[in-house]
Amino acid sequence: MNNPVHGDLIDGKAISALVLSEVGAAVSALREQGVHPALAVVLVGDDPASHVYVRNKVLRAEETGIRSIEHRLPAETAQSVLLDLIGQLNADPAINGILVQLPLPAHIDETRVLEAINPAKDVDGFHSSNVGGLSQGRAVLTPCTPAGCMRLLEQTCGTLAGKHAVVIGRSNIVGKPMAALLLQADCTVTVVHSRSIDAPALCRQGDIVIAAVGRPRMINASWLKPSAVVIDVGINRIEEDGKSRLVGDVDFASALPLVSAITPVPGGVGPMTIAMLMSNTVRAARQQHISHTQAVSATEQACLTTS
Numbered sequence: 001m002n003n004p005v006h007g008d009l010i011d012g013k014a015i016s017a018l019v020l021s022e023v024g025a026a027v028s029a030l031r032e033q034g035v036h037p038a039l040a041v042v043l044v045g046d047d048p049a050s051h052v053y054v055r056n057k058v059l060r061a062e063e064t065g066i067r068s069i070e071h072r073l074p075a076e077t078a079q080s081v082l083l084d085l086i087g088q089l090n091a092d093p094a095i096n097g098i099l100v101q102l103p104l105p106a107h108i109d110e111t112r113v114l115e116a117i118n119p120a121k122d123v124d125g126f127h128s129s130n131v132g133g134l135s136q137g138r139a140v141l142t143p144c145t146p147a148g149c150m151r152l153l154e155q156t157c158g159t160l161a162g163k164h165a166v167v168i169g170r171s172n173i174v175g176k177p178m179a180a181l182l183l184q185a186d187c188t189v190t191v192v193h194s195r196s197i198d199a200p201a202l203c204r205q206g207d208i209v210i211a212a213v214g215r216p217r218m219i220n221a222s223w224l225k226p227s228a229v230v231i232d233v234g235i236n237r238i239e240e241d242g243k244s245r246l247v248g249d250v251d252f253a254s255a256l257p258l259v260s261a262i263t264p265v266p267g268g269v270g271p272m273t274i275a276m277l278m279s280n281t282v283r284a285a286r287q288q289h290i291s292h293t294q295a296v297s298a299t300e301q302a303c304l305t306t307s
């Protein structure tokens with residue numbers, strides 16, 4: 001869609017299918033070299049939403065040919081047991097990616113657990129080493145939701161250089177990495193948060209608006225400039241007309257006729273997040289294979305030199 005005109009829908013299902021088919025092809029190429037990408041998914045506790053997310057991730061992995069290994073632990077699992085498991089997965093050369101489903105039970109220190117994952121296997125991109133790499137513009141494993149938003153934008157707008165992007169929300173998992181990626185793509189970036197003054201006026205400057213707040217339909221047409229491209233990350237469950245519905249942070253009905261393009265909820269960013277997780281897993285597997293091959297050839301070279 002490189003030149004969105006007016007009221008276009010950005011189809012996250014179609015674009016995620018494209019990403020997944022690229023991942024499938026990359027998995028096949030790696031398997032020909034004897035590498036079978038594998039993702040370990042760790043789920044602690046009984047949170048129903050987490051169970052659904054994990055099931056979807058495992059299904060997508062299977063569809064693309066990635067081997068997935070689930071570790072389901074009871075809610076009362078001690079932190080030390082979880083850290084031991086991560087240590088084993090870090091040390092296992094057959095595992096390329098490790099994902100610990102969040103949130104973790106309250107007695108477990110989330111930061112400690114995420115920092116225990118080998119950064120090379122950190123397919124969620126939450127380890128401080130990957131966060132630091134992202135802010136320095138180095139190629140690293142990038143958080144999946146912002147990476148998915150970038151893919152949607154590239155597919156929709158083509159080049160992003162010079163555009164003014166407004167990110168609403170500054171969380172570690174969405175807002176901040178989103179802003180870093182947009183900056184890397186040469187956008188001018190404004191980050192709006194709960195202490196910003198006149199958020200609607202700031203938002204109206206955006207050629208690109210990324211909404212990642214967690215407040216149903218907070219951003220309506222009066223916050224948006226007519227030519228904006230809008231990516232709605234929000235997933236909010238509300239009761240309306242006696243029904244339970246999922247809605248975004250953007251008031252879709254008022255925004256759609258005004259803006260040039262917008263993601264729906266559901267069917268926008270959600271499917272991209274899982275597709276980018278698969279993409280990160282393949283990327284991790286490829287990088288680990290390259291590092292292993294280089295290490296082996298360096299050893300062989302050293303043996304030849306000393307013999």
Ligand code: NDP
Nearest residue numbers: 145169170171174193194212213214233234235269270273
């Ligand atoms: P957080 O609650 O961690 O962060 C919300 C951010 O919104 C904060 O930075 C907060 O500002 C800001 N905010 C809150 N109220 C306002 C306001 N009135 N005006 C401006 N900014 C405000 O949420 P997440 O980033 O984790 O998630 C955001 C949304 O995205 C949620 O709906 C979540 O469900 C969804 N999500 C969707 C994913 C997907 O795959 N589609 C993946 C991840 C999240 P401050 O920092 O000042 O408090």
